[in-house]
Amino acid sequence: MWKITNNFHTHTSRCGHAFGEDEEYVVAAIKAGIKVLGFSDHTPWPNISQRRIRMDEEMLGNYVKSINFLKEKYKDIIDIHLGLEVEYIDEFVPFYKKIKEEYGIEYFILGQHGEVDENGPYFYNQFANNKEMASRYVEQVIKGMESGLFKYVAHPDHFLNGYRINDYFIESQMRQICQKSLELNIPLEVNLTYPRIAIMQGGVHNGLDAYPFDKFWKIVGEYGCPVVFGIDAHEPDNLLLDYSDEIRYMIETFKLNVVGL
Template sequence: MKFDLHTHHERCGHADGTIEDYIIAALDAGLQAIGISDHSPYFGHKDDRPFPGIAMAQSEFDNYIKEVLELKAKYEGRIEVLLGMESDFFPERLPAYRDAYEGVPFDYIIGSVHQVSGVSIFNRNRWEGLTEKQQFEDKRRYYDLISQSARSGMFDVLGHIDAMKGYYPAFSDIKADAEIDDTLRIIAENDVSIEINTSGSTKYVGGWYPSDEILERAHHFGVNVTFGSDAHVPSRVGDEWDLVSKRLKEIGFKKWVFYRQRKQIIVPL
């Protein structure tokens, strides 16, 4: 069974195409399930849409849910459309996000850390002038936030867990093995999965999130994995699915998972 749990569309302000465009692309790619998971609004912020090029407006949230559910019904029998969301993780705003998601019939929620110390993980300049100690501290904070997101109970999947390397490939060389291992243990203990996210191929790093090294350690700790292209254009839906499946088998994984009504569905590799 082929699936893709991580897709975006025009509502977020930095992706192309409608939700239906991504569903059609999934059909063309031979997928049996397609997850719609646009960037969550900045819940708890005083402005409706403080960052128009990053995430949808709070006032668009209900329209988003309604549209996905309508398309789920429209395409029933042809492809399974899953209602998801890529949710930012801000510990200080957790209650606002919980309240917003209460009662929504999500199939799954991806929790992603996009900011560390108030700066985007994709900011190309965040590493300039930092000492080795400061670089390590940023990486430690990043994995601490990922650990907190796993413990929060809000998420089914954790998004792109080494994406800080996207525009700074040397991130992988900052030694934080103990911190990463602790994070993977916490993820496994809380029965949250991690995605293999193939959008790294569109960044400087040119590879998947997470690295093979982290995937090998995730396998050791018993972490479940899922797949997400993180497509921001319809043509990337399901991108490199077969290559990811092959690599996971080589590492030793026997299965991966997707979600339906917040329940984990096992798919043999």
């Protein structure tokens, strides 16, 4: 009942901070009993190289070729899909649409980590307890949801890693995301990265210190937003861990409206 059988959040070594061969992820997913595996490595940005964060644009063709090969090879065993994890940035939208059509990308997930300004790329969480950055994050997530480009929002509470003050301001920001998710019926992802770290260390995830943040998912449950779970796999073995205790805790504690496991 608490087992993940659909995971659309899987990375590859091309992003520079994930490990393992593409096929190793597929083999691990099959072993774990996953029925649907979506690859969604970090999208390239046009004319910007961030080799520890995302693939360069010239690597995209190899990524697509590899995933499509595996999709065909394992088609009778597991359902594989080709996607990308993408930040919503206004000026990059034409590029995103272009590569989606040109390479036959099936889906984007919205993983809003940062943007680019005149000084280059930056992360929202570089700026501790910064209201402007928190607001900017929420503004871009909402624009992304409204764009129609995205299957779901990955780690929607990511910005709370940077904004640690519990105040009316941050509650209003969280509610804006939930309201838009409900309005547009776009799922919000419970990201299992930090629960995974806790499991691997023999502990239990603390929803006060890292996402999924309890305070955010309490509001999600209150609104009844559609919810999915994402393993956010960066190594094949990430797919083999037992996440059932965390999944049960999140669903039962916050009465989440889960639309697919």
